[in-house]
Amino acid sequence: MTGLSVVIAGSGVIARTHADAILRHPALRIAALADPDPRANEDLATWIAEQGAPAPELFGSLGEALGAVAADLVAICTPSGSHADLAAEALAAGAHVLVEKPLDASLPAARRIADVAARAEAAGQLCAVVCQHRFDPASVAVATRVRNGDFGRLTSAVASVPWWRGQQYYDSAGWRGTWEQDGGGATMNQGVHTVDLLLWLLGDPEEVFAYTGVLAHDGIEVEDVAVATVRFASGALAVLHATTAAYPSLGVRLQVHGSQGSAVIHDDQLEYLHVAGGPDSSAYAHEADQSADAVPSSELRGAVKPDDAFVIGHLRQYQDTVDAITAGRRPGVTAADALLDVAVVKAVYLSAHLHRPVRIRAVLDGEFDDVLVELEKTATAAALVPARATR
Structure with a gap:
């Protein structure tokens, strides 16, 4: 052996x-x-x-x-x-x-x-x-150009994880949809990969403001819908959307925008990429898609994905x-990278709970640990009431 x-x-x-x-x-x-x-x-x-x-x-x-x-x-x-x-x-x-x-x-x-x-x-x-997903060819192609400065100043991003998980998904195992074992809902379990890509591409996050809800499932302690804005140290702003209440599920979509370029990754494939050769002072720009030059044709949006793509x-x-x-x-x-991902997701929950922006540094430093305990206890008790009865 x-x-x-x-x-x-x-x-x-x-x-x-x-x-x-x-x-x-x-x-x-x-x-x-x-x-x-x-x-x-x-x-x-x-x-x-x-x-x-x-x-x-x-x-x-x-x-x-x-x-x-x-x-x-x-x-x-x-x-x-x-x-x-x-x-x-x-x-x-x-x-x-x-x-x-x-x-x-x-x-x-x-x-x-x-x-x-x-x-x-x-x-x-x-x-x-x-x-x-950091190792997907589409993600690598975008990250390479970001690291090279080809996008100019990064200005914004839009990330959406519009998935569906039926009630049977949460009922299939006692730990699903719980704070203790799942750590959160759509944002933590399904959206954390996209959160990771956001941070990998845009850099250090500084502050989060969010709303969450339980709108399509019963008896779960965690959210099935979350929307948030994230402010980064560079000044860039991002919108994050994660849900398991988007029937019948659509592909994850990540848009990254800068002063000299933009990219769209859709369902792990490269849908659009264009970077300028330098600053463009014109009022409007209409530039051709450069995706085909960045990844193999099998990684372009619309190419047939293999059945074992996840593996x-x-x-x-x-x-x-x-x-x-x-x-x-x-x-x-690294574990440090993944800790930051968890901190941003927890900041989403804290912001929704406190109804105010939450600074990531404070979350990492443990200033909100007691509040997280309170949040999880409150959500656990609320899960005893069917979601449809509370709407």
Whole structure:
């Protein structure tokens, strides 16, 4: 057996995607699965065997797996509220870690694991967080031009995650739609990837003002609709929209605008890109789309996406993880990056709760931790009343 040995903590739905990506990577092999649900372990192990891979060892907990298996990398695929504790356990055992988004459901827990990860990094260990859309060719093409200054001064962005999740989605698992394990609703669970891209492209966020609501689902503690404005340190302004109440679901759309260029990423494909050769003083501009020059035709808007596009996205991040381990460099998405994502999402919830703008620095520094506890208790109690009865 060769390659880096991987232990997958959590054998639920997202673990299948991770297992698929790992099996496709020549430098990785699945050594063990760790889940307290024996049926989940057995089902995933059976699927792995059906792919022609060696059967992994099965354990009821990550601790048991780490005590029996020499793990090079641990993939955390459990409910969000357990991410930080399990990541810390894996790092303490000497393994590298890749955490499925978000870093954790709890901001204090996310803050703690970011600190642990920073110390581990100094000792040569890696703690990466899944934000696979940073590695999409369309995202890379836009980010490259932003970093090169081709957009001029970044001025604004519009991000929309108009998805649908039926009531059955929230009813399918007791942790879904809860503060303790989900950490939030449409913004945290579905929208955090787009939040990450916003921050990656526009830089440091300074302040958020938001509204949230529960408009299409019953018995959940978290929002199914959120809208927010984000002000960045550069002065750029962004609009964020995330929902699981947009039937029947449309593609995620991200527009980025600057004084010398604009880009549109739609459903992970590049829909539009144009950058000027320099400042344009004309009153109006009507410039041709340069998308075809920026990405392969398979990554342009309208191209047929492969059925396994989601797995391919994770595979790209696994490639970055392997490269970072091999080269001894930082991964493309660090725990510190993911902490900022969580802080912005929590700022959305705080702003909606307090009915005022919220500064990101204050959220990161823990000034609102008590308010977050109050917010979550209030939302938990409100979830006992069916949403339709409150409208």
